[in-house]
Amino acid sequence: MKTAEIAQRYLNYFEKNDHLIVPSASLVSDDPSLLFTVAGMVPMIPYLTGVVPAPHPRIADVQKCIRTNDIEEVGRTARHGTFFQMLGNWSFGDYFKEGAIRYAWELLTSSEADGGLGFDEKDLWVTVYETDDEAEAIWRDIIGLKPERIQRLGRADNYWNTGQPGPGGPDSEIFFDRGPAYGKDGGPAVDDSRFLEIWNLVFMQDFIENIRSKTEFDIVGELPQKNIDTGMGLERVAFLKQGVENMYETDQVRPVLDRAVELSGRTYGAVHEDDVRFRVIADHVRSSLMLLSDGVRPSNEGRGYILRRLMRRTVRAMRLLGVDAPSFPELFEVSKDAMKSAYPVLETDWSVLSAAAFAEEETFRRTLASGSTILDLALDETKKAGGSTLSGSEAFLLHDTYGFPIDLTLEVAEEAGLDVDRPAFDELMRGQRERAKADARNRKRQLADVSVYREFRAVGETLFAGYTDLQTDSRILGLIVDGAPVQTASEGQVAEVILAETTLYAESGGQVADKGTIVGTGFELDVLDVQKPVPGLISHTVHVASGSVAVDDRATTVVDAANRRAARQAHSATHLVHAALRDTLGKTATQSGSLNRAGYMRFDFAWSQPLSVETRSEIEDITNRAVNDALEVTTRIVSLDEAKEAGAMALFGEKYGSVVRMVDIGGPWSRELCAGTHVSSSAEIGLVSVVGESSVGASNRRIEALVGQDAFRELAAERTVVSQLSAALKAPRDQLSTRIEELQSSLKAAEKRIAQFEAKEREGRVPALAESAKPAGAFHVVAASLGEIGSADDVRTLTLSVRERLGSDAAVVALGGVANGRPIVVIATNDAARAAGAKAGALVRIAAGVLGGGGGGKDDVAQGGGTDASALDAALDAVVTELKGA
Incomplete structure (x- = not known):
């Protein structure tokens, strides 16, 4: 069956x-x-x-x-x-x-x-x-x-x-x-x-x-x-x-296992550890596919981290089975075919889901390559130091920072003839898990007891009248202060207000809550936040600005009209940007998150590559052409099945009932399920200015834009800057780019000449500094302050040049300088000096202590600094004194 x-x-x-x-x-x-x-x-x-x-x-x-x-x-x-x-x-x-x-x-x-x-x-x-x-x-x-x-x-x-x-x-x-x-x-x-x-x-x-x-x-x-x-x-x-x-x-899982067997060329049922890996692959591929289908995307935190771990354990298991080539295109398609009869969305959204899966596999393959390089260096350093065991902290760093699996570290280390301090690694892992558990417990303790809303929700759902009105008369069903129901709230208190009806929008679907007030006879309440603590119930967090409010009082909700208008513009602009993205990039560029507030919109979407300047401009152009075309915005209440048949987009993180609200902009051009507030015509949006595009994960990008008056003000500010540049550079606007490129080229040439002059000047100081060497105990020591310098690199370069000039006798060079008001000391020792006990790292810490700071480095060269530039000579004298007593 x-x-x-x-x-x-x-x-x-x-x-x-x-x-x-x-x-x-x-x-x-x-x-x-x-x-x-x-x-x-x-x-x-x-x-x-x-x-x-x-x-x-x-x-x-x-x-x-x-x-x-x-x-x-x-x-x-x-x-x-x-x-x-x-x-x-x-x-x-x-x-x-x-x-x-x-x-x-x-x-x-x-x-x-x-x-x-x-x-x-x-x-x-x-x-x-x-x-x-x-x-x-x-x-x-x-x-x-x-x-x-x-x-x-x-x-x-x-x-x-x-x-x-x-x-x-x-x-x-x-x-x-x-x-x-x-x-x-x-x-x-x-x-x-x-x-x-x-x-x-x-x-x-x-x-x-x-x-x-x-x-x-x-x-x-x-x-x-x-x-x-x-x-x-x-x-x-x-x-x-x-x-x-x-x-x-079973029939929904076995096909993936069988395909893994085919790809590996090994036999299921022959070797226990191989069988475990085959089963891990079959389980994790299905789990990853189902998480992807519910909008989760690989990342380094929260749900995305769990998904990433499942997918990377799959890659690791395939590698241990001898498969180094990409396998997700094979495995995920088999899982999709096995599960699609129960979950048809896997078939309809396959292009989006597979793109995210394949991108994550490629990302991890690169991680394995870079992690292998880091591990190889760590193993070489361990061998050079005469050790036989890679430290647990280095293994943990590879795991925690680079996503490099511990079992792979163990395998590579064994091949190099080294052990790994597994107990130390396990202890670090235990500490991490305990911190995660404590954080989870803390989050749990911070949750409000939602049972406080039971009696209010039992009355029925809060009626939202804000789609058509900015004000409505209502009745106060309940008041909550410090998590407990109360009968009254007085001036100065913060309380939650439960109303039978409201025009104030509760934060959801990426749109932030409305601003506004709730007023009644003898009281005025400033609205701080509006949320849905349980499905169907709207709660208003308010500050009692004046008077006293009580349960059963009549009240009027008043929405801040200007803020709502700007929020509507931003939310409708988000729909336009989504449609423009899909027009430009294709149907796989689906929404994975959004934020809309007055004058601003942020839109996250599934995509693995940065957008070119040309693509960004095209998306912005398509969006503003839609604004200019004054497209009609309509809303309909339909069944979920009707909405899906009409091609409406169901968005990441949203939960839908059997009846939904469908928002059309320009008919089917933009058709989404959305409970937010919107303009009635795209022309009301005014203007959309894309101000940023960035990465928010291996397979997610983010577009940020200003909307309406905020977009106009941003462009006006840019126009002012351009005018000022044009005047300062004495170049027309259309020639500004050429003029700036010319100035940059001239500046680079000048900087190069200056650097050459400074290098020559530094080299010219080397003979005199070398000749200033004086005995200090068993060492020849150069200790000198260079005064104002360009950077620490200048001191370091000069210190090393002087050390080379001093020959093979035990020599120590300690030079100091002041860069941007802060003192810097660099100390270098040669082989003979180190053999005689002079260690640059220890010496620089002495000098830095006098300067009121710190420093460090290796035995041959080290650098330090501090805050007291006036103590530079004293710091260098402290180094000489230390060497005299060595």
């Missing part, structure tokens, strides 16, 4: 049993404490906690998930994968334990001919929470499961909670017995390799607090509404139904 068929049977069964079927949420989680959707229940948390009313009492879905905390186990066990799909059915105050158990059992054990999954009852075991008599009785007395195949386990195994105060409850898990070949008998309590968990039924009934660990917390009461949260692992069911050994050999 194919994986997609299993998923469809699941959805068909629950749809038949009055469940609303919802699409998978994005792998990019809405929860700011999570990088990804790590479990099937994550998108349902607002419904499970009651913060947001569920759209239906019963829901079923197939949810995409990414989890990388066990990444080192991938390929080594039958069940660890980074990307997986959870089949979930949910009840929000509807059916409870008996209903959940009945549905699960019926679907699992019904015949395939009747639409079920066809598992044999004799192969199934269950566990229940140690005190859950009710669940055990249902399994035993209603389902008819033999008591010896029902096992009770404690909190560590059969109690679910989020790890934070809130809902929790006992669960019941269903296991499949894989047979005696996989372990000993005795049920899941004895062996979880033989007995594989396939379905978890969570009975969410308790409210818990004071969480000290996974098993230590206090159950303080019952939830007002009992919910069902279940999850069945699609990949686990698939490998059982397909009769294969693990998830990597």
Whole structure:
């Protein structure tokens, strides 16, 4: 039974049993404490906690998930994968334990001919929470499961909670017995390799607090509404139904593994370590493809770093299998073909997704090449110093800064006959992980408890009237101060205001929040920010400028009209720039982020190369021609399917419901899904001036532009500068470039002549300085101040020239000078001086200490400086004194 068929049977069964079927949420989680959707229940948390009313009492879905905390186990066990799909059915105050158990059992054990999954009852075991008599009785007395195949386990195994105060409850898990070949008998309590968990039924009934660990917390009461949260692992069911050994050999994953086998020329099943690498490749390629399809792009932080790590582990595994040539064009296409029936977006967006994948592989191949050079130098230095072990810090630097894998460092070092201080490397890695965990915990602690919005959201969604009006009368539904609901807020306080209706736009879709005020009888509130803390609810953060405001007061929202007009211009300009980019660069130049505020727009897009000046100009020209053409801007509320059929662009990072707002500029020329505010005609934008284009990652670029009056003011300022230059250089505007090039050429020629003169003058000082050498202990010493100098390089050049002039006797040269008001000292020693104990690095630190600064270098030449130029002679005397006592 194919994986997609299993998923469809699941959805068909629950749809038949009055469940609303919802699409998978994005792998990019809405929860700011999570990088990804790590479990099937994550998108349902607002419904499970009651913060947001569920759209239906019963829901079923197939949810995409990414989890990388066990990444080192991938390929080594039958069940660890980074990307997986959870089949979930949910009840929000509807059916409870008996209903959940009945549905699960019926679907699992019904015949395939009747639409079920066809598992044999004799192969199934269950566990229940140690005190859950009710669940055990249902399994035993209603389902008819033999008591010896029902096992009770404690909190560590059969109690679910989020790890934070809130809902929790006992669960019941269903296991499949894989047979005696996989372990000993005795049920899941004895062996979880033989007995594989396939379905978890969570009975969410308790409210818990004071969480000290996974098993230590206090159950303080019952939830007002009992919910069902279940999850069945699609990949686990698939490998059982397909009769294969693990998830990597199922129909959605195995094709990638097979292609890796073909490319490597090796055999799957012959060598254990090779098999692990094949499975890692199969898993990571699919995970990377799915992350790319949800808008994630490789980078050095956050989600992008996780994606980059998956992709680079794939390249590394292929290299260890003997494949040095690019492999992503082969592997990713195979994964796309295996997954596209379940996720058609992989086919429709293939050109964009593949371009990002291939660019990352090429980037990492360059990294491997440069990292190899750095590693070779480090190994040479270790050998020259007589060492046999590369330091852990150098290995960590290669890994952390250059992305060079530790196992590759170990391999190359071994080939060079050296060891690597792996314990020291591991300790540095542990420190990095601890810092990352602490940062994550800190971010989690800083999150507001969104349950404070539950009662306000229960009233309904906040009505946004700002598309057509700048003012509206409303009622204050709630006030929040310091995270807690209050009845009033007084002058000087900062509070959150929840209204039934508002014209103030909440930050979303790249557009910043509106500015404005909220006024009513006896109060005026300055709006500081507008956000959507939970879906459907708008919260206004305000400063109470005067008076006192209370719940149930009537209030009027007033939008700052000038700011809104400029913000509309910028947002509509962003759509025009996006269309112009796709006209110029092609359909693969898709948006990956944006920011729009009054007078300014920033647009990030998928592209790996800098734009030429000509391309930038063309994009700007197409955009302003669209402005000049006064294109009509229309908005329509349509179904998501209608919008996709019409070719509307769905943008990175945005979540869409079944009904969406589609914005057209010039008909289909620019057609995007967007909830932002827009002009009614492109002519209202006025002007778009591109002021910057830069890199924001290996495969992403950024365009910045000023819009409307800000664009005009910027161009007017440039015109003033041009006029001033024209007057100063006595050249017409159209000849300015030629005149400046002529001046630059003249300046370079003059600088060259000056440099030649200075070099000659420096060389002329060498004989006199060398003749000034005086004995100091066992050394001939030149110690002199050169006065004002051009740069430290001048002192260094002169110091080395004098040292060469002094011959083979033990000689030390210490010269100082003042550059831009700061003293500089350079000290050089020859071979005989070093043999007699004179070390330039140690001597320069003495001099720099007198100057109030620091310095360092090698034994033969070193440089230092400080802040007290008047102490330069004293610093040089300190060096001579030190040498006399050596």
